[in-house]
Amino acid sequence: MAQIIDGKAVSLEQRELLKAQVEKMNIKPGLAVILVGSDPASQVYVRNKKAGCAQVGIYSESYDLPEETTQEQLLALIEKLNCKEDIHGILVQLPLPKHIDETAVINAIVPEKDVDAFHPVNVGKIMTGDYDFLPCTPAGVMCLLSHYGIDPAGKECVVIGRSNIVGKPQAMLLLHANGTVTICHSKTADLKAKCLSADILVAAIGKADFITGDMIKEGAVVVDVGINRRDDGKLTGDVDFASCEPKASFITPVPGGVGPMTITMLLKNTVKAAQLCSDKLGE
Numbered sequence: 001m002a003q004i005i006d007g008k009a010v011s012l013e014q015r016e017l018l019k020a021q022v023e024k025m026n027i028k029p030g031l032a033v034i035l036v037g038s039d040p041a042s043q044v045y046v047r048n049k050k051a052g053c054a055q056v057g058i059y060s061e062s063y064d065l066p067e068e069t070t071q072e073q074l075l076a077l078i079e080k081l082n083c084k085e086d087i088h089g090i091l092v093q094l095p096l097p098k099h100i101d102e103t104a105v106i107n108a109i110v111p112e113k114d115v116d117a118f119h120p121v122n123v124g125k126i127m128t129g130d131y132d133f134l135p136c137t138p139a140g141v142m143c144l145l146s147h148y149g150i151d152p153a154g155k156e157c158v159v160i161g162r163s164n165i166v167g168k169p170q171a172m173l174l175l176h177a178n179g180t181v182t183i184c185h186s187k188t189a190d191l192k193a194k195c196l197s198a199d200i201l202v203a204a205i206g207k208a209d210f211i212t213g214d215m216i217k218e219g220a221v222v223v224d225v226g227i228n229r230r231d232d233g234k235l236t237g238d239v240d241f242a243s244c245e246p247k248a249s250f251i252t253p254v255p256g257g258v259g260p261m262t263i264t265m266l267l268k269n270t271v272k273a274a275q276l277c278s279d280k281l282g283e
């Protein structure tokens with residue numbers, strides 16, 4: 001029987017710490033949240049992000065733009081927010097409509113306000129280990145591991161998925177924590193053998209219930225980053241919880257595992273961005 005990693009509880013604790021930190025600051029952190037179009041999942045994420053801001057005392061302003069918004073219009077808004085003094089973080093919810101170039105948008109946000117840590121400057125800083133912001137989902141995973149006393153040092157860490165948002169930075173953070181890291185993807189030969197070698201398995205594939213009990217080692221730590229909607233409308237992760245839970249030592253549920261931590265890490269990055277801005281003003 002695995003110990004369930006309670007992301008909701010850890011997230012709440014982290015938000016209390018952030019709230020106390022914000023109360024002591026001499027500026028109010030501000031986050032701009034931009035949503036283009038009306039993707040229902042994105043609308044939920046954005047709503048939760050704004051609610052999280054309110055919870056810890058971060059000022060937030062939202063820009064809900066229509067699907068037909070042009071790239072030029074979006075870039076002009078980002079340009080304006082780059083210069084806005086009460087805004088310390090800019091978040092553009094992904095995915096964007098097909099006619100907008102995501103890379104151009106990410107590159108337009110000044111790195112100091114890039115609280116998603118998607119800008120190449122911040123990605124590069126993560127690579128070298130000299131970073132201001134950590135990408136939210138991988139940072140949330142690391143925070144959960146640390147909270148439960150799970151040290152990746154010397155462990156076989158297997159990350160399944162190589163996205164820029166999760167897989168790649170997750171591998172880097174586990175490496176910084178001295179794990180021996182393998183990144184798997186759709187072309188990996190004998191994925192099952194790789195999974196079975198993992199002491200810590202992070203699943204970020206985007207396929208419902210993909211990882212089954214026969215694919216994990218006895219006593220493995222299983223972290224599920226996936227959020228998929230089943231045909232019956234229920235949320236499920238990339239891990240088949242029922243068959244993995246009896247074999248794992250620790251496991252994250254979906255919902256209530258990594259999900260709540262992602263937003264908390266965004267709030268943490270926004271507070272950090274404001275603190276860095278305040279430090280710079282005081283110099």
Ligand code: GUN
Pocket residue numbers: 091092093094095116136137165
């Ligand atoms: N879409 C899915 N995950 C994320 C995220 O972490 N940040 C943004 N901006 N969009 C997302």
